[in-house]
Amino acid sequence: MKAPLSWIQDYVDLQGLSLEEIGQTLTMIGLEVEEITLVGLEKPEGVRLQNKYSGLSWSRDKFVVAEVLEVRQHPNADKLTLCELNDGRGDPIIALTGAPNLFGFLGKGRLEKPIKVAYAREGAQLYDGHQPGLVLTKLKKATIRGIESSSMIASEKELGISEEHEGVIFLDDDAPVGMPLADYMGDAVFEVAILPNMARDASVLGIARELSAALRRPLKLPIGIELQLGGEINQKISLDIQEPELNPRFMLGMVEGVQAMQSPYWVRRRLALAGMRPIDALVDATNYTMLETGQPLHAFDYDTLVRRAGGKPTIITRRAEEGETLTMLDGDQHKLTPETELVSDTKGPLSMAGVMGGEESGINDQTSIVLLEAASWNFINIRKTSSRYRVNSEASYRFSRDVHPALAQQALSLCLKRLQDWGGGRVVEGVIDQYSLRREDTKNTLNESDMERLLGLRVPIGEAKAILERLGFSCTLEGGELTAVTPANRTDIESGIVGTANLIEEVSRIYGYSHIPTTRLSGELPPQLGDKHVGFEESVRDLLVSIGLQDTLAYRLTSVQRESKILPGAPADNGLEYVRIANPISPERSVMRRSGLATMFELIERNTRNADGLSFFEIGPVFIPVEGQELPNEPHRLTIGLWGKKHETGWSGEKPAIYGFFDLKGILEALLQGLHIENITYDASREISTFHPGKSARLLAGETEIGVMGEVHPLVRQNYDFADNPVLAAELYLDQLMPLVDQGFKVEPLSTFPAMVEDIALIVDEEVPASRVEELIWRAGGKLLKGVALFDLFRGEKLGAGKKSLAYQLTYQAFDRTLSVADAAAIRKKIVKVLSYEAGAVLRDS
């Protein structure tokens, strides 16, 4: 809501307060001032400014009210005129202008009634009227077609009032010549963010009321015409409300003999400052009254209604019939559905109730009789209508936030007066008012204990009463108990305990949150439930970071197509069920991911240009729809991705190795070891479509799969730009992993006797997995065997085809003695024997 200072001051006296103070007052009672736009006034000085300022200040000696005495043709230019001006200093001034609205005065000689204008002297700082946007410029002396000019008559754009640059401003006739323009009409516009529960303040009067409450200054209400039910209007129009639920109140008034003339300049200026385009007196009157009161109004051309009805018209508010159509003021035609509330006559729809008027029946420049509607509508219905037809208007903005039916009366009275004053008409006697669904204003109680319980502060009950009264509540105080009746302009105060909370908010925001003390919590601590997942995931993060991996975050939103890229050939559809977004922002973000691998591959792909090696991990949920379950499962996944060089190339001359399968496996082993998860097997018996069939495995804990790992399938690699390096990836199911963590692992005691180390090389068939050999060594080694470490894998002609040699370093150690060579020989003998028997192993001669 844009509220001009001059307009607010019609209702509350702000004398003695700076723009800064007014802005901060509004902000600190919940009407956040997003910006103060200066339209002539000066920016406050000497205090630390906490508001954001923009706009233009009019220097008091450079901008003044002047009068045009005569308009003459420029001798050398058809499209320019020379205006003789009086700026109050005595000497006549010639100003040069191309303003089309001065051409009409050419050749009229001395004007009988001089035109009051805004005059800018040489050196004035203003906006360039000929450039788009707001570009500051300084008025300088220039010779245009042989005539020297150093000053100008300003347009609204040049003064920062509006975008209007078609002509210069004609001020109202009573503007005093010579007065600094800033004093005459200098202004500032407060751009106020209106909270959803404060829709009543989407009006200048609403903002003034809040200021009146906060500043303890009286509120002056504007006065319209006195409304009387019945009378002459009843002979001119009938009214029929079919569904009071949707249309609780409908009022009609009428003004005849009006003309669509221009409104006074101060009206047009205020409308422009408030962000609405001035049109003519009739339209302006309805818009002005809406901005003032918050009640949208609609004006019909009465003669059109008579013509349509072929006699006395009847206004009918009803639901649309299926298939009815209506062409709106903006020219769009809509096919209506029965959920839509309409204002119609006997012939058909006239307007979309509370949203926008129809093209045919609205006022036009020929209108002489205005039928004025002030109604209230069901806000939920308006909201649905507005979103269904995607029609947004100042009216629907307000009606969809619930306008109190009482406002219709105030707005009708004010608007009729303006139609009469500005449009030169006569108000037809009487109004029609059908208030079928009366709104009961709520009544709540409040005492100091209530406030203390919620705020930690006892606001004196007398103070609370004064605040509520300034906000319009009717209050009575009895034995410390305050009863407050909600004023008939507010729809946000409920009843019961909610109503009391509402009142506490009203009192405390005006009293000032800054008065509430700042204290620490002191209550009892709740049961310590904790969240095991958080601790577990944080320890996984720490382990991976400690072994050199980079933590990352992934977007949840993706597309099926993006997820299918982790399959060879990147099929259009992977046949999986997804959580699908009904209103995606783009096709690339239309489902919730169900794979950590797809996001990881994209992340690596995006970074290949910025690094020559990457080691990433990411922990986050995937989203798996489950048949018969409203919400999807959200299991958490750990995804690891390795690509390129294992470290940067230094100057050592050593070429860094490229990440391979066993780097990934080493990381996984280190992680699992760090988590004290044992007995994980790597099962390569079944292929995993994303991975190279010979270089991948499933991680199994017993029978349970806890993840997959491997080198990315060369055909999947083709779906991404990985710049020729293999990608190694693993996806671990953290929810499966967490229960395996043994919180209470035992520390092995340390022997004080020396260990004995020896090497052993065993030749076995290729088919014998290394894990089997190791397992047998451990089994045969007995309790003196403390360490088994593979240090060489050899294949060669010497061994024969289909054979491999595995060389291990074995560590023996006892707790009670130093082992002898004979002890070692005995263990070794047993190991060779068991391996020979179980795995056909042969000891390799060294």
Add this chain to the structure above:
Amino acid sequence: MTELESQLQNEQQGALESLAQVASLEALDVWKQTYLGKSSLVMTTYGKMGTFTKEERPLIGRAVNAVKVALEAALSEKEVLVKQDALLKTMANEKLDVTLPGFPVRRGRLHPLNLTMREIYRVFGDMGFQVYNSPEVETDDMNFTFLNIPPYHPARDMWDTFYTETDGVVLRTHTSPGQIRAMREYYPNPVRVILPGTCMRYEQQDQSHEIEFMQFELLVVDKGVTFANLKGTMDDFTKRVFGADALTRFRPSHFPFTEPSAELDMSCIFCGGQGCGVCHGTGWIELGGCGMVHPRVLENGGYDPEVYSGFAAGVGIDRTTLLRYHIDDIRYLRGNDIRFLEQF
């Protein structure tokens, strides 16, 4: 004194003088050969001991021994010095250019959002808050209705929502649905939880807007919890995360699930509240929304609003991270550009 004895004495003196001139291990070897070698006076004297008379033998023996001991002692002393000297000379040629870069090591790092999250866990953990996680895909009821945001209510405009193709299921627009879930789990005990997580809003992405973002929410429910406690808790949080100089300001606002509601502002940490580009000249930076839990929300969580009260507060983790590390583009956070991540 025999001639030999005086010869030996002279030998010792000559040897020690010569030793003083020795400066290398090679020269020391030569010296050793000369004075203690096979043909040295000392050793030859031992060799011809049999030629001396019975009376001479002990005298000469003592004398030659004394010289030998003295020379050997001087030798070993000198040896240490010469070796040390040699080492120092070798080291003089081992001078590294210490300004050369070290060999690269790949360092692991936490993502900046997770760094901030940990800091927040720690701060609130100290105050007795426990982490409570809730789903990211939520029911409309949890995300809106139970939070006092009925369908078609104007307040729904505050959240641009992603709907799923399942009726009544949305992507959570805030962490607040966790409030209801936490209350229902804790009832009738007091609640003091922090609800962290990713939320999603239908927004056009730009420098300061993300579709997916992280926030945390606090919820405290108990008898006697006040707005004053809310102020104290958030003031402590702000000072611990942004520094002891940070001031807080509570500005009236509106959230359907709190009443009264407030916006939490922090004095601008970039300009000390004097006004700069970051705070749009106002000296204040918006941190998040907060307020006293709405009676209807307490009821939906199972607590009687006549007896219990509570406060809730929500702060953006993304925003906190941007402020902490002076990051001017929110898209960096989930862009995961290694050049960005490596700076942490």
